Amino acid sequence: MRHFLIDASALVPAFIPVKDPGLTLRVRLAVLKLLELGGQRRANLYVPNFCMAECSKVFAKVAYRGTKDHVRATSIYRSYVGALLNVVSRANKGLIRSYELTRPHLVDVEDVFELEYARFGNEKHGFLSGLDALVIAMGRDLANIHGKDNVLIVTKDKQIAQVCNHSRHAFPGAIYVLDDPIPDR
Amino acid sequence: MTLKQIYKEEHGEKGWKKLSPRVKKVVETIDSLPPLSEKPLTSRELKEALK
Numbered sequence: 075m076r077h078f079l080i081d082a083s084a085l086v087p088a089f090i091p092v093k094d095p096g097l098t099l100r101v102r103l104a105v106l107k108l109l110e111l112g113g114q115r116r117a118n119l120y121v122p123n124f125c126m127a128e129c130s131k132v133f134a135k136v137a138y139r140g141t142k143d144h145v146r147a148t149s150i151y152r153s154y155v156g157a158l159l160n161v162v163s164r165a166n167k168g169l170i171r172s173y174e175l176t177r178p179h180l181v182d183v184e185d186v187f188e189l190e191y192a193r194f195g196n197e198k199h200g201f202l203s204g205l206d207a208l209v210i211a212m213g214r215d216l217a218n219i220h221g222k223d224n225v226l227i228v229t230k231d232k233q234i235a236q237v238c239n240h241s242r243h244a245f246p247g248a249i250y251v252l253d254d255p256i257p258d259r
Numbered sequence: 260m261t262l263k264q265i266y267k268e269e270h271g272e273k274g275w276k277k278l279s280p281r282v283k284k285v286v287e288t289i290d291s292l293p294p295l296s297e298k299p300l301t302s303r304e305l306k307e308a309l310k
Contacts, residue, residue, distance in 0.1 A: 086309060089292070090300060092300045092301055092302050093300065095260060098302050102262060103269065106286070109282045110278065112282070113278065113279035136296050137296065140298070141296070141297055150294075150295060151295075153292055157289055
């Protein structure tokens, strides 16, 4: 069975439609495919618990920005957080499970940065944030449990995907949702 | 475009009917959310919000 670790960059677009779907449509299709696999019990879906906070941050930014009606914005923001908790929840047996951050993940972050800078140190594009590195460390943890070939990180962050896919000896593979399909098996 | 519409475009009405009730419920929950912002968001604005 496959185990997919989905980060906030891949999950958020499923909740927020945009007026010019374009590439966002691919992200939403990828999430639908993941939900389908999860619903058929052909895959386990996880979201790092801190990515829930990242999703909430985006909901809050969008809901409160550009409005004077604070009460209405709060009500809408809460409905999004409620829906997220409904989808990602152990207690509600949500389709996606929240994956807890633990101390070993924080330790493993060092390996992530060392490998990133060894491989991409001279390039001009952006580098991983601390939270990005934690996503990879949690993916590695899942790979240690379920086997590297059975775990995939799902992201819309190119750097996360590149670091994982160029360091397969150390990390699980990653699906960059704008380019890569979600495998059926 | 709602998630349900996207799914139906990809898999047709038959595909939607075959989808597990749990997934349908999730899709319908998300689709029933009110617009998050007063003006519809652009892809660029969503990308900015993710930063």
